Amino acid sequence: MKTFKLKKLIVKEGIEAKLLQHEIKLLDGLIINREDEQNRWLIEAFIDQSYLEFFKRLEEERQEIMLEVKITKESNPPATFITNIIGVNEIGDRMNVLFMGTIVDRRIHYIEDLLERLVKEGYKGEELLRKFKAIL
Structure with missing residues (x-):
């Protein structure tokens, strides 16, 4: 496995034939290339709890979620992932969201x-x- 710093997170959500982009302000984050047979990546976003309702709704919808992320440095080109939420956890006045997915080439x-x-x-x-x- 290889672990990288998550520098930027944008959630792309399709609503009524429109693609909305939600830039999520990160407090911290990691992205892990699991290097497994399914070529899956684990993405953890540590964020303010003000996003709780948004991510709980996405988790309940159980649909695939497109993410655009920047890894390691802000100057790197964005990478696109197709993911599912596998966990939303409250941590005091903050929270983390765990995504599992694959990178789009x-x-x-x-x-x-x-x-x-x-x-x-x-x-x-x-x-x-x-x-x-x-x-x-």
């Missing part, structure tokens, strides 16, 4: 989107390959 999505765009623009065969390599 944004590079694959970028490449798929790029190829789709080039095909729509009419590129094909060798011309498609040359244009694709030139952009990457």
Whole structure:
């Protein structure tokens, strides 16, 4: 297992065909690559208890939750995870939220989107390959 510092947490929530982003002010946090067969990560956010109602609601809905996080440094690019809440714990006037999930490889999505765009623009065969390599 590898453990990293959680520097930023954004919860992305779909409500009525809109994607709402909730930036959660962290007091502290960890993110652990479990390196298991399912390629799961454990994310712990230590936060103010003012978020209790929000996270209890998400936990009760039992739906997958998309997170965007920054790991180790604020300057790092964000990583996207598809998670479930596995615990919400009150700790005095603070709380922690535990998520379990998998990382979304944004590079694959970028490449798929790029190829789709080039095909729509009419590129094909060798011309498609040359244009694709030139952009990457």
